[in-house]
Amino acid sequence: MAPTGVAVEPVDESNAETAVRFLAGWVVEGGEAEARAYLAEHVEPGGASLIARVGAGVAGYVAIVWESAYAGFRERGIPLLHQILVAEPYRRRGVATVLMDAAEQLARERGVGTLGITVGLFDEYGPAQRMYGQRGYVPDGRGACRGQFPLRAGEQVTMGHDLIVWLTKDLGR
Numbered sequence: 001m002a003p004t005g006v007a008v009e010p011v012d013e014s015n016a017e018t019a020v021r022f023l024a025g026w027v028v029e030g031g032e033a034e035a036r037a038y039l040a041e042h043v044e045p046g047g048a049s050l051i052a053r054v055g056a057g058v059a060g061y062v063a064i065v066w067e068s069a070y071a072g073f074r075e076r077g078i079p080l081l082h083q084i085l086v087a088e089p090y091r092r093r094g095v096a097t098v099l100m101d102a103a104e105q106l107a108r109e110r111g112v113g114t115l116g117i118t119v120g121l122f123d124e125y126g127p128a129q130r131m132y133g134q135r136g137y138v139p140d141g142r143g144a145c146r147g148q149f150p151l152r153a154g155e156q157v158t159m160g161h162d163l164i165v166w167l168t169k170d171l172g173r
Helices: 017-026 033-041 097-107 123-134
Strands: 006-012 046-054 057-065 080-088 114-120 163-168
Touching: 006 097, 017 033, 017 046, 017 057, 046 097, 057 097, 057 123, 080 097, 097 123, 114 123
Parallel strands: 080 114
Antiparallel strands: 006 046, 046 057, 057 080, 114 163
């Protein structure tokens, strides 16, 4: 059930500047110019961006990239949920669930059968790891990766945001 007062809408000309301000505050570090460039990479035809609104404010954002840079997804035609973010005051209130529901529905409407996402390996990503598992996302079988590259037995790495697992979900479920 959607939390009261949360509405998801696609980013378009009418709300792009609102999305830019949100991205500049929560996602990108280079200010509004970098946020505009980021958003430009996540609109049609290459992608889609959705925002969750609570009143006049933005509570969250999700982007889909229709053709993933990750070969494991691209070769199988699996789009990537590239970014999902909920602003701190709205976390653990169902906003991420509403955003993911909307993104998955948008993918289904485009005829997508499988959707992909990544999640980090350390504790900061614990809530996302649980949510993705509960939503039916499972590892794609390549194990832990540094970016797009699988880690090998005995390899030493420093834990960082680039250590991830690639996950997929069958949208027919």
